[in-house]
Amino acid sequence: MINYVDPSGVHGLNVRTVAAGDSADPHMYAAYPSIDDAPRLNEKLLKTVKEQLDRFGRDASRDADLPHREFNIDWQLAAASDQVIGVRLRIGESVGAGWSESRTTVWYDRTDSRVLDSAALLKDRPALEELASIVRDRLAGPRRETSSRTVKADPGLFDSLGFNPRGDLVVEFDDNQVGAASLGRVAVAVPASEAEPLLSATGARAQRAALKTTSEPGSKLWKEFIAEAGTAKPPAASSQTGSVDCAKAKCVALTYDDGPGPDTGRLLDLLGADHARATFFSLGANASARPEPLKRMMREGHLVANHTWSHRDLTALTDNRITDQLNRAQYAITQTIGQVPALLRPPYGATDDRIASIAAGRGLAVVRWSADSRDLRTADPKVIAKRVVAEAKPGAIILMHDVYRPTVDATPEILRRLREKGYTFVTVPELYGSLGMLPGGTYNSGDSTGWNDLGGPKSSGDTQAPLQRPTTP
Missing domain, CATH: 3.20.20.370 (Glycoside hydrolase/deacetylase)
Structure with a gap:
């Protein structure tokens, strides 16, 4: 598992949204981060999101009669330091035949303001070929439901690389790439000692950044999580509740x-x-x-x-x-x-x-x-x-x-x-x-017993019912 960075601690981070609207069919929603001092990264992420949305729109239009047409992109930070940022996009979609997900991780090297695909974490073509060989060997192990034959030294196949807290290189695959979508997320962790000789300078920076984000059980953060989860809190309410009587106003x-x-x-x-x-x-x-x-x-x-x-x-x-x-x-x-x-x-x-x-x-x-x-x-x-x-x-x-x-x-x-x-x-x-x-x-709407449909006070002859009473299952 990749240990993701808390985005609230990243200075200048905002969340951008691209959506079709709540009443649109198909349902389409995408979110991605933008960071003030990384404009090239922002441009790359927007381009990636729009390309995926356009592709889905074309696919969905061909299957307009199928139910549950939905597209969704969410994101996580695979790493964030003064040298490197990694943004992992999870792209999910359904056009009648069930939900499937793909994953891509975009990297930004702050030292020279370069935006890189995941394969650029590797130093050269031989390194990519060596990584593909390692992954094939691991997929050919006890998990017989996966197929190692599909793994080639193709940068497009290795488009979501990151690191876990031990510094192992984590290779993620899209649904249906090396196994059926029913398997869920399929990933291979290559031990840090095997991965390090394969890494580019950016890859080494990304590995160091990931090592700094550890949040293992027993740490202060984990203890605070447990303590807060067990603390009772009041239901949310406006601090000005009760200041207006909507039966009169x-x-x-x-x-x-x-x-x-x-x-x-x-x-x-x-x-x-x-x-x-x-x-x-x-x-x-x-x-x-x-x-x-x-x-x-x-x-x-x-x-x-x-x-x-x-x-x-x-x-x-x-x-x-x-x-x-x-x-x-x-x-x-x-x-x-x-x-x-x-x-x-x-x-x-x-x-x-x-x-x-x-x-x-x-x-x-x-x-x-x-x-x-x-x-x-x-x-x-x-x-x-x-x-x-x-x-x-x-x-x-x-x-x-x-x-x-x-x-x-x-x-x-x-x-x-x-x-x-x-x-x-x-x-x-x-x-x-x-x-x-x-x-x-x-x-769906509030009680309007004191008002007529034109927005004025009801007269004694009005008998209009409330706009909407709550319904329960």
Whole structure:
């Protein structure tokens, strides 16, 4: 196993996102890091992500009638030092025939500002041939379900190389390259003593960087993990809960998915200047990389909630993988804000009774939305603002994305125009007042019993029901 670096300690790191939108088919979501002082690395990662997205889009268009078409890229830091950075991209996709993953690791040598594919960790062609021979021998061992015959001295086959805490060279293969996808991740660890003669100068730097990231059981970090995991924490709530009675005020909940991103801080500035509160459904991976914006959200009266770890369609996952997506995000967010998220927004809004039941077991209410800004489908902030204002009603839960710059640019207009209509901006649970929100309940919009469909107070003759009551599995 590769021991990955905590991204929150890397100065100047942001998370970039490329997504098709929650209502798009097929589902496509990709995240990758950008680092301020490594522009060439950033360009390479963006190029790689776009190439993979384009390829999947072509494949998916040929199989438009197949179910569960989904594409997802998440990332980890294989190493990060003052000399070298390694970014591992995990690329998953499904077009009707089950989920498969590929892996590629891009390296950046800070000493000469070079971006390198993994094969460049080796010093020359003979070194690549020697590595291929070692890997073939190891794959030909007791794991008969793998095939060593497919291993050639091809740089494209050795596109995901890294190091474990012992300094062993780890060679990762894509699903179906040396064995069936049902095997899961297949990797070979070449002992450090055998690997060292094969390494280039960059490879040696990468190996040294990996040796510095050890987090074995018994270390301080591991002990803190165990201690924190057993410490009870209160459920997450806005520090201003109770300051607005949504049975009397015209309330609307602005919600933002997928962050925190590069523009989340600016969004918080805009919301703060207008004294508006919002609910942020944060991805666990992004929260782990950039914890400070989440702490600021809580200080300023917003609410932080769970949007899973890596933005997978939960309805396509097994129960244990759903649980992993929820638990990893719960832990990352809880460790950051000191409170336990009580709300879950499933990616793409995709949910069912099974997901609601698993969420209930973790104390999570499932939140969808009643108004979709469709912000990811346009680069024009005016269009985004117009859609939000047009769809806003008392009790509305409005879907937006804080990782998308045009959405942040649209925020001042959204706030101004909805204020003019008499709206107050609250977090999602405040829409329900004393009714509260039940773990496992599914919520699309808030209670609007005091308001008619035109956004004005009901007269005594109005009999309109609430926009949405919670449903339970």
